[in-house]
Amino acid sequence: MSKKKGYIIPCSGIGKVFGSIGRETAYIVVNELAKDKADLECLPLIVKGKKEVIEALKENKIISIDGCPLKCSYNNIMEKVGRVDAQFMTTDIVKENRDLKPEPYIIPIGENTKELSKKLAEKVAEKINELLENKVEVE
Amino acid sequence: MKKKVGIIACSGEKLLGGTLSRAAARIVVKKLKPHDTIVLCQPLFAAGGLERHGGQQERDFAKEHPTITIEGCEELCSKIAVERYSGPVAATIRVDEIMKAHPELKPKSREDLGKDGLKLAEIIAEEIAKKVDELHKQR
């Protein structure tokens, strides 16, 4: 039986830096902090309803990262999969770190944006560990 | 009067194609065709929503203006979303096909395009800019 993973789905909004923070956070978690425990998934494939993707998500833990109150990632996953095990808002990490105001440009991302992404990535990685260790099903 | 063209890039995070699509979209809208194009946010577009700043703005724009989708892979998520919610797309750019046509350029990774990746993004952006000119000539 294969080990469970935490699938991270960032909203990937292109217009604003908050989408970039989510994306960068996901990369840090998947490549560094929770290497064997986390993976990314494409939100558009979930929206499209791709069977293999939906099935894989249902069998694992799901973490959404959104960049604005519209919560495209969270809401779409709820609609297509019916469950999100943990959700994060990149705007929250910005509010908690007022001295690290993110730069308004996104390619490439600025130093403050990178720093904020690292902070959020730590929280996400911690949550993934919790979810994977916790054998009790989330209601 | 020339209508602005909506550019809607793949928002997939798993593949390099997503990152290239987004980078190319920003180059077109910020550098090559800043007065003729506007970015539409793909996750917002798919999510819809009638709240202010919701995807309905993106969808309404795509109903009245020509739209070019930039696809990161063969799934064509952006094209499908536009056709579902707004109408036929004016053009589709396949990033995977452009990558095949330039085997000498090897982007570093989905997280960091590197020199070659940015060159490839410029090439994709040029293709999009050409399509924008074609569309404006037709009208």
Place this chain on the structure above:
Amino acid sequence: MDKKLCVLPCNGIDKSLGVVARTVALKLIELEPEMNLICPVLLNTNDERYETILKESNIVIIDGCMTRCATKLVDERNQKIFKRIFIPAMSKQFKIKPGTNLELNENGQKLAEKISIEIIKELKASEYDEISIEKKLEEFDFYEITVDKYYFQVPKNSYFFNENDCWVKPNGNTALIGISDYLQNRVSDIMFVELPKVGTEIEQFDDVGSFDSVKTVLDLISPCSGRIISVNKDLKEHPEWMNQDPYRKGWFAELELKNFDEDWELLMDGSGYFKYMKETITKEKEEMDFKN
């Protein structure tokens, strides 16, 4: 006057959350037999059948997914809305996940029960508020202009504006102040606010607090003179309300007016500000074209 109510569920049949929406509606009419149930299919095909009921009623709209079919059916009408329910958000609020089975499981039933009880509670609490709900809706008649994919709104009545894109909404000898839709759009996402101190005396065109967005930091320039009697503390937690709902939830501060009879002469009403805003937008576009 009796409050007349009706409920319109999305009736989504291919998703469990749509089934929850339907179940909530059925439970509501069980708990409040005088409530009218609106069939979305019939409303869509033959809306004359519901013309009278809808005219006389406030409506509870229940949507099970992002497509928001029930909302779409109603939004084209000038309908009085009592409550909008979005089932995915309620599932999160109550921490109950109904799963994906189309036949509602225990959790699904539980969720539907909790949502319907909450709606009934709000109904009872609002028995005396019907008139104020209607008043609020009347006020929000907007001038609107669309530029590219952005639209900018200016309330037609009750709001007055200065040239710094800040508004005042007088109500007797007090008034609310805030920023315009155009300004919130220009500054982009607002992340932090600095609210003024209650008790501060303000002259017209004084700085009264500030807000940080990802692009800039701006002061709010008071459209009128007076004394600050309250501030919108919720903006500390939800600064995004200034973007999402700049004329209502996004209000910044409340003043006891000092001199509005004179202050008013230096302000623009809704139609005046709309014209001013359009000219500003046109000038900006022309300058951009000229630069290139």
